[in-house]
Amino acid sequence: MKSSSFAIPLLLLSACDLTLASRLGFYARPRSKQLSGAFARRASIVGNTSVSNVGDVEYLTDITLGGKKFSVQIDTGSSDLWVVGDAPNAKDTGKSAKVTYAVGEVQGAIKTAELGFAGYTVDNQAYISVPADSQNKDGSGLIGLGPNYGSQVSDAVGDSSGDAVLDRIFQQNTSTPNYITFLLGRNDDPTDPPTGDLTVGELMTGYENITSQPKLPVSVVSSSETVNQHWQVLLDANGIVGPAGNDVISEFNIESAVGSTGNKKQLTVVLDTGYSLPQVPASVAQAFYKDVPGAQLVTRSELSGQVWQLPCDKEVNITFKFGGVSYPVHPLDANIDLNLTDSSGNHVCFGAFQPFNPGNGATYDAIFGMAFLRNAYTYINFGDFVEGTKTTADPYVQMLPLTTDSAESHSDFLKVRGNSPWTPEDASIGDRIKSHLPLVIGLSVAAGVLLLAGIAGLCYRSRKSRRTTFFRPTYQPLHEPAPEAYNLNAVQNQGGRAGYHPAYSNPWDSRY
Ligand SMILES: *[C@@H]1O[C@H](CO)[C@@H](O)[C@H](O)[C@H]1NC(C)=O
Numbered sequence: 001m002k003s004s005s006f007a008i009p010l011l012l013l014s015a016c017d018l019t020l021a022s023r024l025g026f027y028a029r030p031r032s033k034q035l036s037g038a039f040a041r042r043a044s045i046v047g048n049t050s051v052s053n054v055g056d057v058e059y060l061t062d063i064t065l066g067g068k069k070f071s072v073q074i075d076t077g078s079s080d081l082w083v084v085g086d087a088p089n090a091k092d093t094g095k096s097a098k099v100t101y102a103v104g105e106v107q108g109a110i111k112t113a114e115l116g117f118a119g120y121t122v123d124n125q126a127y128i129s130v131p132a133d134s135q136n137k138d139g140s141g142l143i144g145l146g147p148n149y150g151s152q153v154s155d156a157v158g159d160s161s162g163d164a165v166l167d168r169i170f171q172q173n174t175s176t177p178n179y180i181t182f183l184l185g186r187n188d189d190p191t192d193p194p195t196g197d198l199t200v201g202e203l204m205t206g207y208e209n210i211t212s213q214p215k216l217p218v219s220v221v222s223s224s225e226t227v228n229q230h231w232q233v234l235l236d237a238n239g240i241v242g243p244a245g246n247d248v249i250s251e252f253n254i255e256s257a258v259g260s261t262g263n264k265k266q267l268t269v270v271l272d273t274g275y276s277l278p279q280v281p282a283s284v285a286q287a288f289y290k291d292v293p294g295a296q297l298v299t300r301s302e303l304s305g306q307v308w309q310l311p312c313d314k315e316v317n318i319t320f321k322f323g324g325v326s327y328p329v330h331p332l333d334a335n336i337d338l339n340l341t342d343s344s345g346n347h348v349c350f351g352a353f354q355p356f357n358p359g360n361g362a363t364y365d366a367i368f369g370m371a372f373l374r375n376a377y378t379y380i381n382f383g384d385f386v387e388g389t390k391t392t393a394d395p396y397v398q399m400l401p402l403t404t405d406s407a408e409s410h411s412d413f414l415k416v417r418g419n420s421p422w423t424p425e426d427a428s429i430g431d432r433i434k435s436h437l438p439l440v441i442g443l444s445v446a447a448g449v450l451l452l453a454g455i456a457g458l459c460y461r462s463r464k465s466r467r468t469t470f471f472r473p474t475y476q477p478l479h480e481p482a483p484e485a486y487n488l489n490a491v492q493n494q495g496g497r498a499g500y501h502p503a504y505s506n507p508w509d510s511r512y
Pocket residue numbers: 013014016017339340341494495496497
């Protein structure tokens with residue numbers, strides 16, 4: 001690793017360390033490019049709030065409850081607000097609630113207080129008050145931005161006074177357009193800011209174009225499963241483009257595990273700002289990473305199981321497609337640097353798209369967490385997923401691709417990680433014909449040379465779909481349990497970084 005290229009991440013990481021050490025540092029800059037103004041909370045501006053970035057694995061914004069400031073993680077994958085420590089003038093409802101995340105849980109009394117969020121003020125917002133202790137730091141918390149269906153507070157309270165934050169905002173002024181948008185920055189990106197923004201009911205300046213992107217309907221789970229309703233949409237049937245520019249879904253015969261999906265080639269993807277490493281079917285992760293020189297599928301407890309370990313200087317180009325639009329993933333996201341080492345102490349990186357098994361009865365196939373979401377400005381229209389709404393409108397998502405300048409992202413990667421070129425290869429046509437040889441010979445004996453020419457042409461045209469059958473063993477999905485949380489204690493011991501958030505928000509993240 002060239003020292004010049006390595007110096008950048010080290011600098012960033014040490015700044016990040018300071019951030020975490022002080023905890024005030026939610027507003028410290030990982031890079032010197034932007035000065036403090038951009039970090040200041042835009043409390044006076046209705047509709048938007050800045051989002052700070054902790055090591056690319058947690059995005060925080062400020063809220064107030066009873067006038068006291070809390071720095072809370074933004075989480076589109078859950079639906080409750082909880083904060084650690086007391087808020088002035090809070091009223092106890094006499095009820096309590098527990099929210100269980102993919103890992104860990106939080107519980108506490110349900111209280112109400114005046115909430116300030118993204119420039120809106122909500123009276124008597126219900127939230128879970130988690131007691132401060134050595135692990136739960138006063139002033140931290142999490143704001144769930146998912147559909148109200150999943151809200152435990154709302155369930156426990158039993159009437160509309162327990163509704164989730166966004167529902168309350170949209171209810172109290174029905175003229176407020178019922179959508180949110182967010183943009184997540186990338187920490188070590190040399191050409192774009194590390195921070196982000198979250199807006200409620202308005203678009204970010206300069207990104208108004210998002211409204212002309214295709215509207216992706218939110219896929220609705222069955223009425224018996226509404227608690228599992230997330231902001232989820234369908235990927236295109238040819239919507240996963242691997243490093244060699246190949247159509248991963250066809251090539252590996254990938255099918256949706258979601259029973260209700262009409263076209264099994266369309267994977268259901270949850271958009272989750274609270275989940276660090278996107279979760280994808282094991283065969284998708286394999287297609288992305290297995291041919292990268294030095295790649296190894298390893299088990300890392302702090303990354304909650306299996307993950308592809310990669311040399312940090314190997315660029316991996318992948319793209320997803322929604323509604324016919326391509327969303328290239330920045331190579332700094334596809335091969336992510338979490339400041340971890342292998343068992344010999346060498347600095348290693350990881351394939352951010354982590355293998356997982358959606359399991360039986362799945363309501364989704366993949367979770368597109370932060371490493372994907374950094375590549376798309378995202379708009380979520382709640383439609384009639386607002387409690388008490390009288391209008392009938394389907395919720396939908398629009399996304400504006402952000403990583404469209406491939407020359408820039410390539411050069412970003414070289415600056416930060418160094419240059420170690422490799423050539424991703426889809427099996428060449430020559431290899432295919434060679435591998436087809438026994439079949440081809442058998443057929444030619446039976447059918448004659450003339451027919452052979454036609455078949456060779458056919459094999460060539462349909463090579464993608466036939467490849468799995470003829471050239472590779474069928475890939476066995478890994479039957480591992482659903483991912484547990486990152487072992488944050490382990491990560492903490494390794495340098496005190498913020499937790500990598502695998503779960504639908506991991507409460508332990510706030511314990512710094
Ligand atoms: C990165 O890891 C090294 C050693 O494992 C540690 O000393 C350092 O503090 C870590 N940096 C961050 C930002 O976690």
